[in-house]
Every structure is written in structure tokens, then in C-alpha cells.
Amino acid sequence: MITPQLLNPASIALVGASNDVSKPGGKVLYNILKHGYKGELYGVNPKEQQVQGVPCFATCDELPEIDLAIVAIAANQVEAALRSLAYYKNCKAFILFSAGFSEAGEAGKMLEQRCVQIVEKTGGTLIGPNCIGVITGNYKGVFAGPVPAYDPMGCDCVSASGATMVYLLESAIPRGLKFRDIFSVGNSAQVGVEDVLQYWDETYDPAYSSSIKLLYMEQIADPARFLKHARSLVNKGCRIAAIKAGNTEAGSRAVSSHTGALAGSDAAVSALFRKAGIIRCYSRIELVYVAAIFTIKPLQGNRIAVITHAGGPGVMLTDILVKGGMEVPPITGPKADELLAKLYPGSSVSNPIDFLATGNAQQLGEILDYVDNEFDDIDGAVVVFGTTGMWRVDDVYQVLHEKIKTCRKPIFPILPSAIQAAEEVSHFHTMGHVNFTDEVSFGYVLTRVNKLQLPYPDAQLPAEDADLIREVIRRNTAGYLQPDEVTALLRAAGIPTAGQATANTQEEAIVAANRLGFPLVMKVVGPVHKSDVGGVVLGIESEAEVTANYKQLMGIAGAEAVLLQQQLSGIEVYMGAKAEPPFGKLILCGLGGIFVEVFKDVSAALSPVHPDEAARMIRRLRSYPIIQGARGKAGVNEELLVQTILKLSALLEAAPEIIEMDINPLLGNPDVLVAVDARILIEK
């Protein structure tokens, strides 16, 4: 819960206030004073009566009532200070810089919990501990980092790492990115990323709120709440970019020693972001480029005009855009010829539009007008314009400024002369614009942003026979289900299965074989990885083969029975599900065999899966051309794949006890999709 006092305090107490700006309690006060906080300010420091011109008290007990306390004292003194402030000073907001809490071991964790309890008892908000602070329109409560000028339409940020926030600003400010509210949530003892998202969501007003949200996280403690508010914000018109670090084993180890958090499944994080319509970033610089692209009106297509006075960068940019699936289409025709005539001899308008090193501001204006008004198969422009260093380029950037404001199509400015045109670029920023310095980094990020999908709505997934599903779950104990139970669950979910029977004797096997019809597959029951122990025999054509193979399969260690199945033909499809706490169930699909096991070509989505989400899962597969029918061979019915993913998801929703499940393979062709083998693990 974020209290109004955190956002808009009428009074702030600095506990641990200092005259020394090389200390957090000095620097934060300096920042608050410098950036014109209008409310009451008090310090707490037993050694001072005034700090940086602000009245200072020896203890918290001496303070008047206070809205917000910023606490920068040793961990072992924090609890007493909080108690005094919360219980006696009506303080409803706390920012705790101090380290030495849950990130420092068990005792720190307990101390942290006690602090949260004190704050919650009186309905307050606690930010941190182990954070660099908060910036709002009201005050600049941070002790670290360059303090960006406050822009009411700038990016809103929340970060679980203070250093990442600081270094993000270090990368962002030189590119003209503006900022609004910043929350460094540190250990997230009470307020985490989810709470900040919820606050942004619940207070969102298109006229007054920023539409760009940037997140850095090392854990997502409450994915359901995260999804709810992130999705809601995106649906209201926000654009969200997020880093979730700790996505490898070594990275998870780093996370746990950094903030004590559990990193969680990387595939689940990506699936969550896709569901919420969030773009996932992996570095500060990528986050900065994405945020800068977010400040420019969205592209309504993927056809780009590359406009430059510098050939090489234009070529590299064109390469990366095309590699990322965008188009740099040829520009030809009478209007192109007309434009060409307005440029210096030797220029080219065929796209890239290269108006030479001598190209000037007026020509850039002409080019942008033609792109905006005359070239209908162009959706936006990228302008690469630096300087040789021989003359200033203020006039060019002035034209860029005007055209970005007035053109219907988005214009992305790449201004590479960080040294020689530093002043002009800086002035361009003051006119409200961002710039990109490296054309290829920009192009890569643009292709990613342009592929971003809107969030998937919540899916309603009624299972075909929920009663039967519950019945099967009820009558089984925890562990792997027997083949008949697996079949029952699949059928109850509406997933077709191959005709099959379990035989406990040779005679039963022959009876079943004749009932199912040849050709047949025979599989050992018992061992989990049947193929690895030679427990699967294909192409059984006669009673004699049934007899021989029954004996052989029952000789395998762990054999309990033999399963006989119709041998169907088609493309092997894999589907599966896995509990990924706290994210819920991850639904997986791909083509079977080597595609899953060698190429790791698997798509994932969090259950419940929306139909559009299922369709995207399939189309995202690298093996999708095989599903479509490659090399003159029949593919797999895409609609049946989608329906089966949805039925699988519905099964998981009806039977949350299923913690792991594989249908491997299903056999698919243009007409049918049938489960041939499956295993299901339940937990109770």
C-alpha cells in the first residue's frame, strides 16, 4: 500500500541528517533542498541543532508530527526510530536507506519483518530497506545518482537495485530521456514492484500520468498481481519495459546474495511479460533505447525510410532493420524523382535516402515532408545526422524538432556526434526530444518494440468434463498416474487419445491386439523413460509379434504391464505443463522428439492460456513451417493445436494438483491430433 504521505508529504524528517554530503543523510537533504521541496523539513541527529540550515532534533521523540521519514541510520537503531515515528508522530511513510536487513542473513530478516509490522500497525508505507530512495513531483528523496529534472510526462521507474537505478540514469540522461516518479524499493520488505504497479494503475489518468513505465526486478513475488496491474496499465495506453535479472543458474546465485530473493523460472517470466504486453529487456542500455522509442509516437507498420547524410551508418541500419523483420522498401516513381531533383547531385532517394555529407536542413525538411505526405508505403522515418565537425548543425536539429512535432508518421533521430555536436544535441534535448547514438543498437531495439503484442485478456476455459477430472484426481494418491487414469483425464479434458489397452498377461495382450487392430505399438508400463530402456516397439503386425514382444517388454527392469496402442501416423507434437511457483502453471508446446530435446524449440505460456496466445505460441516456433506443411509434406492442423493447448490449460485449471505433465507425442496431421503417450504427476 502506498500512502499519500509518501507521494506528497507536507513534512519530512531526515533521521540521520548530516552536514556531510558524502553521507546518505547529508546528500539526501542536499537534494531535497536543492530541488525546492516546499513543505516542512526537520533533521534528527543528536550532535547537531541545525543541519544544512534545517532545524535538527536529538531524537525522533522531539519531532513534531511528520508525514514522511527518511531514515539513514545504522540498522540496529532503525526499529526504535520507526516505533517513535509510527506510534507517536503519526508518520505514514518511511524510506529506509539503511542496509543490514534481509540481505544480511537471518537476524536481519527478522529485524526487517519487525520494522514492517511497526509500519503496518499504523497503516503506513515502508520503502526499502537497502534502497536509494524516492523521487516524486513533491520532493527528491534520494541520496545517490544524478537527479534528473522532473518531467510530469517523463518515465516512471521502479527498481529493486539502487545501483541499477543510478546507472540507468547515467545512461539515460545523456540521451535526453526525461523522468517523473522514481521508486528504489531495495529489499521490498513491504512495497515491491507489484505495489508500485498497482499504485500507477489505480491512479492512472491519461491527462496527468506518464505512459512509460520502466522496471528493474530480481524477483516477482506476486505474479498474479503483477499481471493484473501491468496488463491494466498497458490496456490504458501505457508502455512498459522491464528487466528481470537472474535468469541463469549463476545469475540466480547472484540474486540470492544480492537481495535474498529467489530468481524463479526464466521461461515463466518471459511468458508473464508476453501475457501482460511488457517488453523484456536484458541491459540498462536496451531499457534506455526502448524507453526512448516509447517517447515517440508508435509506428503503424514496419516500413521504414532510412534518411541519412552518412552512407555507412545508413547501410548498417538498413541491415539490422531487415534482419529483424522490418522493411526498408524501395522508393520510386514520379514523387521520388521530384524529391531527388530538390537534393544535391549524387543524392539517392531509393531508400536509404542519402542526401550526402553536404546535405542541409532545408533538404531534410523536404525529405521528411515527402515521407510524411507522398510516400504511402512508408510508415516512419529514421534520420541519421551527425556532423563532420566543420559546421554546427543547430538548423538541422531545429528542422528535426519541427517535423517530429508536425508529421503524422513517427521520426526517430539518430544523432551520432556525441563529441562534436554535443551542444546541438543537448539543445535538441531541451526541446523535449530524445536521441539515439548508435544506429544498429537502435535498429535492433526498434524491431523488438515493433513486434510487441497487446496483453492477452484472461481466458475462460471450461474443461469438457470437470466432474470426471475431479473424480480422477480424488481417487489417486500423489505420484505418477497409471496409464488408464492418464487416458481418463485426457478424455475428460476433451483431448483425443489413441485406442489402447493395458495387458497383464500374454493372453490379454492378444485379445487387446485383435480388438484394436494392427498395426500396433507396444510399450512397457512402469519405467518412466520408456524409449531409453528399449520399452517401445513400433509396427507390430501379427499375433506372433505380440507374443514375442510381450515377453521381451516384461523382461525390462521395473516392467509392470504392457500397453498396446493403435499405431497412428502423423507429425509428432509435444505438449506439456509444469508448475512454476509462484507463477502458476506453464503450458508448453512444440514438435516432438529432436525438436524439443535437441533444438529446445518450445513455446511457453502461463495458464489460463488465451486462444490468441495459443495461436502465437504455435507461430513462434522455429519449426512452425513444418506445422504449416514443409517440403510438400502434410502439416498439422493449427486450429486443433490451438484447441488442444486450450484444453490442456483447462485441465490444469480444473486439476491444480497436476504439477508436471507431458503429452509426448501427440500425432497430428491436417485432420486429427491424437495423444499417443502421456504422463501426469500429481501432488496433494
Place this chain on the structure above:
Amino acid sequence: MITPQLLNPASIALVGASNDVSKPGGKVLYNILKHGYKGELYGVNPKEQQVQGVPCFATCDELPEIDLAIVAIAANQVEAALRSLAYYKNCKAFILFSAGFSEAGEAGKMLEQRCVQIVEKTGGTLIGPNCIGVITGNYKGVFAGPVPAYDPMGCDCVSASGATMVYLLESAIPRGLKFRDIFSVGNSAQVGVEDVLQYWDETYDPAYSSSIKLLYMEQIADPARFLKHARSLVNKGCRIAAIKAGNTEAGSRAVSSHTGALAGSDAAVSALFRKAGIIRCYSRIELVYVAAIFTIKPLQGNRIAVITHAGGPGVMLTDILVKGGMEVPPITGPKADELLAKLYPGSSVSNPIDFLATGNAQQLGEILDYVDNEFDDIDGAVVVFGTTGMWRVDDVYQVLHEKIKTCRKPIFPILPSAIQAAEEVSHFHTMGHVNFTDEVSFGYVLTRVNKLQLPYPDAQLPAEDADLIREVIRRNTAGYLQPDEVTALLRAAGIPTAGQATANTQEEAIVAANRLGFPLVMKVVGPVHKSDVGGVVLGIESEAEVTANYKQLMGIAGAEAVLLQQQLSGIEVYMGAKAEPPFGKLILCGLGGIFVEVFKDVSAALSPVHPDEAARMIRRLRSYPIIQGARGKAGVNEELLVQTILKLSALLEAAPEIIEMDINPLLGNPDVLVAVDARILIEK
């Protein structure tokens, strides 16, 4: 040919000299004067008698003898100036800034050729036209860009794009990268990238030459010479990074229409770079990061200690290193405990080594000493250290400076505080170091640099029966070879083929079938894409089936005969070759079928292929686990794959008339690799 007068001129004439530094002829003179050129300087300008304090003549004819002329006049005046200088002034080096030559159409192209002829007639060197100039230890002959301080051990550069060179410097200088000789070769009328490489190679002296070479190219006109000198330089201890962008003339649209191809010229460029031991970059910033890594002693392994006072960046860096195949191994044991005791409470040494926001210079020194001396399973360290902005970090960077100098293991400095620690970072640069600003960009590039292989030596590849190969080529006309001729070529190359026979009648088919033995494959002869027209029938087991299928296959449009082959089993392998002028023949290999056609999982190398290169081709495949034997199934004999690639390469060397060739499939298992189907296209 690069003359000594270009590198070390005793006199320079500026043709088109100006007092106006916003003109090329003014700015280049300004740069030459400012950076202390010691030789004779003259201007040529009919309107001036002195330019920027330098004596000026009305025409070139009035000049004394001159070593180097820098020409900055309109294209239509250039030829006369060159004639005067080359024929009458003994001028042996020309830098031609002027545009309006081959890039501007046919007339410009002819003018350019005449200029080259004038220069070559007297044994001179021509740089450009359409370039920004040259920087050597002797003079700074450039009109554009920030002029870097000259460092005799700095990076040597050559660029086919002046703007790319300028913007590369704009990105490189703020990261502390130092530069030595710079060649902007423009249109490469006479001197191209190959010539500059040759010059660097032939004059290389480890004591006096820079070991870092950076290239930007849009074409490689002479790949053989490029390879020769690049490989030689790398073998002498140089490290080369290069961007090869799409062709400006055809535009990158040409590149995009080739993206779907198996092996366009882009694959040839990558193959050439691999053969030469060059790292391929795709952006200016990547080139800068690679160059900066090259300035630091090479890693002797892939195990990294991540050292930081900032948790989040440490986590992101760890993630990207591990994803790129490097290790951030846990650090434990008594020595780790000993180090931990020297750090502030709450620090972690388990890797990342996190010594907290309060960590200081002395602690960093301790950590680096432990990494260098005590932690044997660590090969190098990355230090991420910025500032909160509360204190200066000069002492920390001083320690970094000392440890980079003295430690045996490489140390990579990531200094993210571009704003707040700008002065300290700048001072760090003056001590001779580079820095990286974004930890993830750095980590990605480090994993690429660490995978770089040494060049492959030239391979000696005697074909098994060169006489027979020549005989087959001689007796065939251009076009696709008949099956028997294909078989003869494969056998002459030593590539085993499946037993087979061509039948022109039903009776011949039956005789052949009985000779080859069942099971058989029958294929239509005539149509090129047999599978697509139903022209391949597998599993023929009897004379009756031979009869039936013969009739059916001969009914296919274009059918000329029927081929019968032993039906072998194994994994389908694809090999091929393609003429890629001017690069020569590109040899391709991968697994057959969908792996080639859907996943585009193909490795390429330029012929002649070295055995180590062939081995790497195989291991680079995404489907390599299948070759090794995945999922309990037999794989393909790797040594036979290597040998067959070499035999294919030998065939191409012996028969350069082959311009396209596919062996698809070969069937392979742990014991044999046999060509089952192949087509060969020759050109005469």
C-alpha cells in the same frame, strides 16, 4: 601500393586550401597545423597568397616538388591538378577528398579511372576519392571528425565510409580507446582495404606496430589478398575486428532479398573472416567494445570473477556471460573465507564478489590480489565500479590502474558513472586504460571475443583421382551432369556412393534390382526436384513393385529414366558447394531435410577447407547433438564427416567448373557415410 610519401611526407600541398575552416580545404589545413606537422606546407588557391599562415600558389604548376598532395577541389578540376602534380612535381601520394566520381555515375567512374592512371603512371598512391583523409604519426590529413591524440600503440583503422570513421571516433574516444594510423579509403579507386592490410602486414614489427586493426567495409574486392594479409597479421599476434556492411550501390535491399538464401555472399564474408581469424562486428559500438577488449591482455580461459559494489549490474553481467558459454564459478574454501573477513559485513565473495556500496579502494585491491593469486579456477576479472555521486572514486580507479598493470590475469573495467564520475573516468583514460559503460553489452562482446579462433592455415587437398575428375569435366558440356557422371565425379573424389543403376526399360530395371539387392529406392531421372513431383519411392521389396513403380515414375512429366539404388539407413546429411564470386567456392554442410530447409542449420567454409575448419563446421551446427547421437540413437561418424567435407573441397579445387553442387542426402551412421543422391552444375 602505399608509398612512403603517403605515410611520411616531407612536404604537403593543400590543393583547394582555404582560410575558412568550415570547408574541407580549410579544416584539413587547420588540423595539420594544429597537430604539429614538421615538414613543408603549401597551399594552392588562385584567390590567396597565404592561407592560415602557409604560403599559397595560384596553381599547382607554381608549386615546388611535393611528396603528398591533399586535393579538396571540385571533381572537374581534379584531373588537371593530378597531371601537374604527378608529372611535373614528382608527387607520389594523393589524398582526394572530392566527391562526384564513381559514386555519381558513369562519367564520374571514367574520371576516377583516368585519375588512377595518372597516379599509377608515376608510381604514386591515391587515397579516395570521396574520403575524409589519412592520419599517420607524421600528419593529421583529415577534414572531418574529432582528431584523436596519436598513440603509437593505438588502434589502426581503415574505413570505406568517412562518416562511419567519424562516428566510430565519436563512440570510441569517450571510452578511452586510442588510435594510431587511420585510412579513410572512400571509393577505393586505387587503394582499398586489402592494400592497407597488405601494408600493415608487410611492415609489421611487434616492437613498433599496433596489434589492433579495425576495418569497416562495404565490399571485399579481392578476398584472396584480404585473407592472405589478414591471416598473416593475426598469426603475427594482431587482433582484427571488422564490419562488412551491405553494398551501398545496390542498397541493403539487395541484402534483404538474399536473407532467405542458404549461402549468400554474407555467408561467404563470415566464412572468410573465420578463416582469417577476424571477429565480425555489426555496429560501431560493438567494434568499439571489441577493440577495447583487444587492448587488455587476452583471457586464457572462460572462468570469470564478477567483482562489483553494485548488485544489480553484477547479476545482469553474470547472466549474459553464462548465456554466452562462459562461467562465473562459485568461489568457496578457506581462501574465500579469508577474503570475506577483509570486507564489510554483508559482503559476498561467492561470485559475484559483491563488496557493497560502501566498498572501498583498499578492499578492491585485496579482492583483485586474491583473484590473481589465490583463486586458481578463475581466469580473469570484470570490475563494475561507479559512484553514488557522494564521493570521488579516484582512489578506486588508481587501484584498478595498478592491478591492471601488475596482475597476471586480465581485468576488465566497467565504469558506468558517465556523468557523476566523468572526471575520474577521464583521468583513468589518461593512465592508458579503456572503460566499458554498459556491463551487458560488454559481457556479450566478451563471450564473442573469447570464442574467436586462430586463422586456419591453407589446406593441401589432393583429390583422390584428379585425372578422372578432369576427364569427366572435359567430356561434359555446361549444365547439370547426368547421374552416371555425378557418380563418377563423387567416386573420383573418394566419396562413397550407394550402389545404383539407371534403367531405361522395365526389363533393365528388374535386372538392376536383382543385382543391387532389395530393399531398393527408385527415383525418376529428369526432374530436378524429385521429391516434389512424387519421383522418389522408398522400400521397394520385390520384382512386382519394381515393375509397378517403373511405370508410375516414367509417367511423371520430364521423366527420362529411372534410377535404382540400394536403400541404406542412417541419418540424412547434406553437403553442398556454391560458387560465390569473388570469394571462390563456399562449402556447406548440415543435416538433411528439415534441418537444412526449415531450420537453415548449415555451416559454411570457403574452399580449400582445412581439417580443423571442417571439424568446427560440424561442431557449430545446432543439430550437432544429433550427429553425436542424441536420444539413445546412433549418430554420424564425425571423422567421416570431416573427411567428406575435405574430399568435397578437393573436388571443387580440381574442378573449378563446378558452380553448384548438392549431395543430398548422404546417409551416415557411426560406421559409414554414403552419398545417396547428388546433383552437380558445371559452367564452362
